[in-house]
Amino acid sequence: MINVTIGQFVPGNSLLHRLDPRTKVVCVIATAIAVFIIASWYEFALLTGFVFLSMILTGISAKIFFRGLLSIWLLLAVTFFLQALLTPGEVWFGLGFLKVTKEGLAGGGQIFLRLVLLILIAFLLTLTTSPVNLTAALESILAPLRRVGVPTHELAMMMTIALRFVPTLLNEADKIAKAQRSRGAGFGSGGAMDRVKGLLPLFVPLFAGALRSAEELAVAMEARCYRGGANRTRMHSLTLKPEDYMTLLITFAILAITVWLRYT
Amino acid sequence: MPVIKVENLTHVYSRGTPFEVTSLDSVSLEIQRGEFYALVGATGSGKSTLVQHFNGILAPTGGNVRVCGIDVANKGLRRELWHRVGLVFQQPEHQLFEETVFDDVAFGPRNLGLNNAEVRERVIDALRLVDLDPEEVGRTSPFRLSGGMRRKAAIAGVLALRPEVLVLDEPAAGLDPVSRRQLMERIDRLRGERGITVVLVTHNMEEVARWADRVAVLHKGRLAMEAPPREVFNKTEELRALGLDVPATVELMLRLQARGLPVRADLLTIDEAVVEIARILNMERNMEMRQPGV
Numbered sequence: 001m002i003n004v005t006i007g008q009f010v011p012g013n014s015l016l017h018r019l020d021p022r023t024k025v026v027c028v029i030a031t032a033i034a035v036f037i038i039a040s041w042y043e044f045a046l047l048t049g050f051v052f053l054s055m056i057l058t059g060i061s062a063k064i065f066f067r068g069l070l071s072i073w074l075l076l077a078v079t080f081f082l083q084a085l086l087t088p089g090e091v092w093f094g095l096g097f098l099k100v101t102k103e104g105l106a107g108g109g110q111i112f113l114r115l116v117l118l119i120l121i122a123f124l125l126t127l128t129t130s131p132v133n134l135t136a137a138l139e140s141i142l143a144p145l146r147r148v149g150v151p152t153h154e155l156a157m158m159m160t161i162a163l164r165f166v167p168t169l170l171n172e173a174d175k176i177a178k179a180q181r182s183r184g185a186g187f188g189s190g191g192a193m194d195r196v197k198g199l200l201p202l203f204v205p206l207f208a209g210a211l212r213s214a215e216e217l218a219v220a221m222e223a224r225c226y227r228g229g230a231n232r233t234r235m236h237s238l239t240l241k242p243e244d245y246m247t248l249l250i251t252f253a254i255l256a257i258t259v260w261l262r263y264t
Numbered sequence: 265m266p267v268i269k270v271e272n273l274t275h276v277y278s279r280g281t282p283f284e285v286t287s288l289d290s291v292s293l294e295i296q297r298g299e300f301y302a303l304v305g306a307t308g309s310g311k312s313t314l315v316q317h318f319n320g321i322l323a324p325t326g327g328n329v330r331v332c333g334i335d336v337a338n339k340g341l342r343r344e345l346w347h348r349v350g351l352v353f354q355q356p357e358h359q360l361f362e363e364t365v366f367d368d369v370a371f372g373p374r375n376l377g378l379n380n381a382e383v384r385e386r387v388i389d390a391l392r393l394v395d396l397d398p399e400e401v402g403r404t405s406p407f408r409l410s411g412g413m414r415r416k417a418a419i420a421g422v423l424a425l426r427p428e429v430l431v432l433d434e435p436a437a438g439l440d441p442v443s444r445r446q447l448m449e450r451i452d453r454l455r456g457e458r459g460i461t462v463v464l465v466t467h468n469m470e471e472v473a474r475w476a477d478r479v480a481v482l483h484k485g486r487l488a489m490e491a492p493p494r495e496v497f498n499k500t501e502e503l504r505a506l507g508l509d510v511p512a513t514v515e516l517m518l519r520l521q522a523r524g525l526p527v528r529a530d531l532l533t534i535d536e537a538v539v540e541i542a543r544i545l546n547m548e549r550n551m552e553m554r555q556p557g558v
Contacts, residue, residue: 064281178321179359182351183421184343184375201371204361208407 009130014059015243016128021137023244027251028125034258035117043258044113050254051120058128068123069116076115083108131163140238153228161217169210176205266294267332267429267461268318274326275313287313289485290327295463300455302472302493303465305482306507311465312354314482315431318463319349332428347376350427354434356418360406365391365417366398368406372425390424391417393450412443419447423454430454431463436471448475473497473511473532481506494530513537520544 011017016024031050038044055065069076087104094100126134139156146152180201275288288310295301303311316322317329320336329336332348353359362368369390373383388398394416396402401409406417419435432451436444452475455462466472472479473493481489481496483506489496496503497510500518510518516537517529527544531537 175353176359178316179351179353179356180371182319182321182346182353183372183425184346185371186375201359201361205359208361209358 008127010060010064010127011130012059012128014057014128016054016058016124018243019128019247020238020240020244021129021133022140022238023240023247024125024129025134025137025141027247028121030251030255031121032118034255035114035121037255037258037262039110039262043261044110046254046257047117048113051117051124054124055120058124060127064127065120065123069119072115072119076112079115080108080112083111132160135160135163136234136238153232165210165213168213169206172209173202173206176209177202265297267297267299268293268295268463269330270294270314270317270327271329272327273314273317273324273329275310275317275322276325277313279325287485291482291485291487292327293480293487293490295461297461298455298459300452300462300464300475300477302476302479303463303482304467304469304472304479304508305488308484309482310485311482312433315351315433315463315465318429318431319351320345321351347425348427349429349431350422350425352419352422352430352432352435354437355415356422356435357406357411357414360414360418360421363405364403365396365406365409366402368417369402369421369424372421376425386424386426387420390420393423393454394420395446395450396420412439415439416443416447427460429461429463431465433465434467435464436466436468451475469497469509469511473513481508483507493532497532498530 031047034047038047055062084100084104084107085098087101087107089101089103092100092102092105129137135156138159139152142150142152142155185201186198270291270293272290272292273288274286274290277283277285277287291310291314303314305311313322317324317336318331320339320342323337331345334341334345334348336342336345360368362371366387369387370383373386378386387402391398391402396413396416401413401417406414409417415435415438419432422430430451435451436447439447448471451462451464454460464471464476476493478491479489479493479496480487481503488506489499489502497514500510500514503510509515511532513531513534513536514529517527517531517540520527520541521529525544527540531540
């Protein structure tokens with residue numbers, strides 16, 4: 001089975017699951033800004049603490065967060081080492097032309113932490129919010145743009161459908177790969193050209209299938225009289241509850257503290 | 265000698281995640297060489313998961329599976345296993361990808377590293393087996409065929425591997441009645457002529473009654489029954505409790521019994537049913553003749 005943790009919703013009933021998705025989107029943006037502003041290790045500690053506390057509040061096993069981080073370990077490692085090696089300053093230790101500097105180590109460590117924090121923040125949103133709720137939030141937040149002619153509902157619907165079909169496509173790809181392997185297909189062996197050719201037995205049926213499901217979905221939607229966003233109401237309308245206001249207050253307080261520490 | 269030997273097979277999907285599902289729970293069974301073996305069970309009973317172990321597409325999470333003496337968990341022998349076990353997945357027509365039907369059917373034999381003459385011979389043979397004209401259909405794009413012909417072309421793609429064991433996951437689902445019967449006849453003939461073992465996953469009890477030597481009933485990942493069809497269909501109540509049904513002939517006989525006719529209910533095919541009903545009718549007539557005035 002193909003395993004994807006990025007963007008996978010884990011159902012639950014924690015405080016973070018229950019928050020209004022709009023609150024979560026706004027808080028994620030605010031916290032991400034804070035992650036870019038912070039400079040001192042105290043501020044890093046404050047934000048790391050905040051993110052860890054939120055992670056505990058989700059009730060989702062730390063393993064799942066960690067597995068998501070593992071998927072980008074290469075990016076993390078490369079940025080850390082480039083930073084550590086290429087920053088001029090006081091040399092910590094050297095190996096030939098490679099010189100690790102104190103400043104580089106500190107800078108690399110900060111960038112590493114920043115990236116990890118950003119990803120964890122994104123996970124806090126995607127692991128606790130179903131794709132449907134997520135797009136509902138985006139649609140609601142972007143609603144003012146409707147006035148200037150941005151088709152917000154259509155965009156949100158496209159996103160919902162795209163997200164909805166990611167697991168379906170992965171399942172389909174898995175099934176096709178199994179079937180072709182049963183006929184002796186060897187994926188990912190041989191030279192570059194062979195490898196590309198080797199993917200055809202997977203991709204041709206996959207795309208043919210995707211086009212077929214797209215057509216079927218369009219017919220199914222039309223059969224139920226779907227005709228875009230005009231006057232459409234929701235089954236679950238979004239309402240801000242007291243805990244939403246509290247969360248927003250706390251998050252913006254943290255953003256305000258980081259801004260104040262940085263610019264005064 | 266069993267060609268497939270399954271011992272305490274357990275399969276768990278997504279182990280260690282919140283999505284963990286136990287699909288098979290200590291299943292043990294043996295399939296003999298040359299046998300026509302059917303697997304039935306309600307949706308989600310684990311039939312497809314079970315057959316995907318037969319050619320090493322899935323590895324057991326517990327227990328073990330040996331096919332033709334090969335342990336399917338042994339990754340080094342997977343290629344060997346793919347030569348010997350042909351697996352036709354559900355809706356195999358969705359896996360066609362080549363420009364022509366000929367090339368698509370040739371995909372398997374070419375992967376075996378055969379030379380062109382051998383590939384050609386196997387493709388033509390396989391297409392004939394499923395009743396497709398190699399000259400005419402062979403040159404068309406698989407995407408231009410009708411659904412039923414596409415299904416046949418896809419099955420030919422597996423037959424061209426000349427497997428010892430042919431596993432079919434609902435091969436006849438969605439086909440019209442005539443194609444359905446033809447397909448089953450062909451598969452059974454192949455078994456007779458080439459001595460291959462057939463494992464059929466199906467929801468169709470008539471097919472089981474007509475073709476299978478033995479049938480296994482899976483229920484929620486466990487083996488609920490395993491016996492010749494005649495014995496299994498005798499346990500009507502049990503089958504219904506498992507979300508399955510008996511063939512129409514058995515149903516008819518049971519209803520006749522309920523009306524007080526002394527017919528046998530362990531009949532599988534329509535021909536057998538006709539003979540039995542004729543026998544009973546004759547008996548009644550004889551009784552009337554012996555007791556005039558009744």
